[in-house]
Amino acid sequence: MAGEAEEIIRRLRNELQAGGKIDLAATEVALRAALLGRGAQMLQQALEEAAPHLSGMGQCKGTQTRDMITLLGTIRVQRPYYHGWTPQGERRGTYPLDEALGLNGRYTPGAARLITRMAAQMPFEEIGNALWESAGVRVEPRSMHRLLQRTAPAVAAAMKALGSAMLP
Numbered sequence: 001m002a003g004e005a006e007e008i009i010r011r012l013r014n015e016l017q018a019g020g021k022i023d024l025a026a027t028e029v030a031l032r033a034a035l036l037g038r039g040a041q042m043l044q045q046a047l048e049e050a051a052p053h054l055s056g057m058g059q060c061k062g063t064q065t066r067d068m069i070t071l072l073g074t075i076r077v078q079r080p081y082y083h084g085w086t087p088q089g090e091r092r093g094t095y096p097l098d099e100a101l102g103l104n105g106r107y108t109p110g111a112a113r114l115i116t117r118m119a120a121q122m123p124f125e126e127i128g129n130a131l132w133e134s135a136g137v138r139v140e141p142r143s144m145h146r147l148l149q150r151t152a153p154a155v156a157a158a159m160k161a162l163g164s165a166m167l168p
Contacts, residue, residue: 008027012027044075051078055082063080079098080097114131127144
């Protein structure tokens with residue numbers, strides 16, 4: 001993808017030097033897609049390299065694939081799954097990578113924060129379109145709704161705390 005971005009810039013320079021008219025909007029979109037795609041690849045690789053070094057409670061029961069929605073796009077990561085007993089004597093399965101990243105379902109904290117903010121301003125369908133146009137991220141309205149259901153209690157508590165802090 002880095003080569004792809006360099007090729008886009010090379011073509012832009014050549015067109016400008018030849019005195020041609022360029023479609024800068026299309027060039028910007030193509031360049032952004034190339035750079036976001038490369039960033040997503042780099043993030044995916046870094047997470048997959050780090051995942052085996054994180055240990056969980058109990059025994060590793062293998063790996064499972066997870067699609068994660070990031071600000072760079074959707075990535076697919078293999079991560080280890082551990083299953084064991086909690087100190088309270090309950091059986092529990094964990095994905096140490098998910099916990100270390102602070103995932104909210106399939107969403108990274110940055111993606112979850114952006115979608116939550118956008119949801120306060122526009123309908124889910126528009127959010128999906130805006131995310132696709134700006135970051136190449138596809139998110140279904142149903143998925144956004146589930147994210148907001150998970151985050152709503154924390155947002156309500158923060159708003160309540162903020163409101164009481166503002167009272168005389």
